[in-house]
Amino acid sequence: MNRSFGLSFVLHLAIFALLFLASQSSFKAFPEVAVYKVSLAPLPQPKIMSVEEPPQEEVKKEMTEEKAPPKKDAPPKKEEVGTKPKKTKAGLPDISPKIVTGSGRGFTYSYYLNILLNKISQNWNNPFKGKDVVLKSIIYFEVDANGTIQNVRLEETSGNELYNETTIHAVTLAKKLPPLPDEFSDDYLKVHLEFLSGQ
Amino acid sequence: MNIFRIFLESSLAAQIIMIILIIFSIWSWAIFFKKLFNFSGVKRKSNRFLSTYHLHHDIKTLGNLGSLLNDNPYGKILWSGLEEFKKLKAVASVNPGEQGSHKQLVHELSDNIRLAMERTKITEIASLEIHLPTLGTFVSVSPFLGLLGTVWGIMEAFLDIRARGSAHITIVAPGISDALITTVYGLLVAIPALIFYNIFRSRVSNYDAELDKFISEIFAHLRKEFASIG
Numbered sequence: 001m002n003r004s005f006g007l008s009f010v011l012h013l014a015i016f017a018l019l020f021l022a023s024q025s026s027f028k029a030f031p032e033v034a035v036y037k038v039s040l041a042p043l044p045q046p047k048i049m050s051v052e053e054p055p056q057e058e059v060k061k062e063m064t065e066e067k068a069p070p071k072k073d074a075p076p077k078k079e080e081v082g083t084k085p086k087k088t089k090a091g092l093p094d095i096s097p098k099i100v101t102g103s104g105r106g107f108t109y110s111y112y113l114n115i116l117l118n119k120i121s122q123n124w125n126n127p128f129k130g131k132d133v134v135l136k137s138i139i140y141f142e143v144d145a146n147g148t149i150q151n152v153r154l155e156e157t158s159g160n161e162l163y164n165e166t167t168i169h170a171v172t173l174a175k176k177l178p179p180l181p182d183e184f185s186d187d188y189l190k191v192h193l194e195f196l197s198g199q
Numbered sequence: 200m201n202i203f204r205i206f207l208e209s210s211l212a213a214q215i216i217m218i219i220l221i222i223f224s225i226w227s228w229a230i231f232f233k234k235l236f237n238f239s240g241v242k243r244k245s246n247r248f249l250s251t252y253h254l255h256h257d258i259k260t261l262g263n264l265g266s267l268l269n270d271n272p273y274g275k276i277l278w279s280g281l282e283e284f285k286k287l288k289a290v291a292s293v294n295p296g297e298q299g300s301h302k303q304l305v306h307e308l309s310d311n312i313r314l315a316m317e318r319t320k321i322t323e324i325a326s327l328e329i330h331l332p333t334l335g336t337f338v339s340v341s342p343f344l345g346l347l348g349t350v351w352g353i354m355e356a357f358l359d360i361r362a363r364g365s366a367h368i369t370i371v372a373p374g375i376s377d378a379l380i381t382t383v384y385g386l387l388v389a390i391p392a393l394i395f396y397n398i399f400r401s402r403v404s405n406y407d408a409e410l411d412k413f414i415s416e417i418f419a420h421l422r423k424e425f426a427s428i429g
Contacts, residue, residue: 001229001233003232003236004229004230004231004232004233004236005225005226005229007228007229007232008225008226008228008229008231008232009225009229011228012221012224012225012228019202019203020203023201023202023203023204147363176363178363179363
């Protein structure tokens with residue numbers, strides 16, 4: 001039996017060695033090549049306001065300037081893509097939507113933003129969906145390194161209590177998101193999320 | 200797919216299951232090699248015996264086949280039959296009796312020859328069947344063990360989903376794909392083991408039938424010889 005065990009052991013070693021070599025050679029099958037980064041046209045992304053604690057008056061002013069007149073046949077939207085130019089606290093134009101981190105740097109992990117927006121939009125039950133009422137509220141919240149949502153507050157009221165409640169509820173219901181990316185060094189992420197309806 | 204990376208990144212439970220399955224695999228292949236050598240040896244020696252046996256039709260010369268009577272199932276069966284024949288021949292010669300009672304005695308005693316050869320056959324078949332129950336156990340247990348590892352891994356993946364608070368495919372997929380590796384291991388052990396088991400089970404059945412045929416042949420020969428003594 002010892003001879004048989006020896007043979008079997010050698011056979012298994014040979015199989016594992018072959019598998020190991022196969023896995024190594026599969027990497028060699030794709031030789032390293034130079035990687036060129038190209039910038040494509042940005043995909044439409046949901047609206048995430050990018051200002052870090054902007055003065056209320058300034059933002060309100062911009063929004064009234066930028067807001068297009070409501071179209072009667074336009075479908076209602078959730079979390080619009082923020083293509084409108086806005087000004088940060090420093091007064092610089094901000095033409096791409098992004099989340100501002102605790103330290104004020106840009107947050108560029110689009111997969112994480114997709115998860116965040118998917119989760120919140122699933123929780124949002126818009127009472128004015130399909131109705132010809134234009135409403136907008138901005139909710140501010142923070143996401144810590146573990147993905148826990150905290151400090152949720154209404155940053156800009158829509159003027160409708162029920163609408164405001166549903167937007168706050170959508171964010172608070174999300175509670176927990178995946179942990180922030182490891183490469184993201186800040187302690188927390190500040191998010192100013194705009195909820196639009198009837199536009 | 201790098202199975203080593205998957206092994207190293209798996210949970211402790213999955214690693215234990217994979218190690219057990221690797222041991223099962225080494226063991227089942229060892230049984231395969233052992234039985235392969237065993238059966239080829241038995242076949243070679245049996246063929247050598249049978250080729251000699253067919254040249255001899257006399258009981259007296261069959262008893263002088265020497266080592267050929269001890270190294271294969273056919274020889275051992277013949278040897279046990281001849282030994283019993285010698286004993287009965289001695290009994291019959293000291294109790295000749297009347298014609299009717301002698302026939303009865305021959306009938307009763309000749310059954311002993313068959314029983315002696317049957318006993319030897321059972322012993323030989325049992326020695327050929329050794330390790331087959333172990334192989335059968337590996338065949339049945341390995342897939343279930345692999346499945347256990349997969350269920351465990353999926354359970355952990357779902358717990359991870361709860362901890363992270365997201366069921367996004369990028370979070371779910373790695374856990375589930377890693378969990379499936381134990382089922383792959385289980386099947387890789389069970390499939391060859393099942394093939395070996397069926398091959399050897401069928402060989403044992405064939406030997407069983409061949410030995411039965413041989414016993415009938417020898418028994419008829421010895422009974423005829425035994426009856427002629429009276």
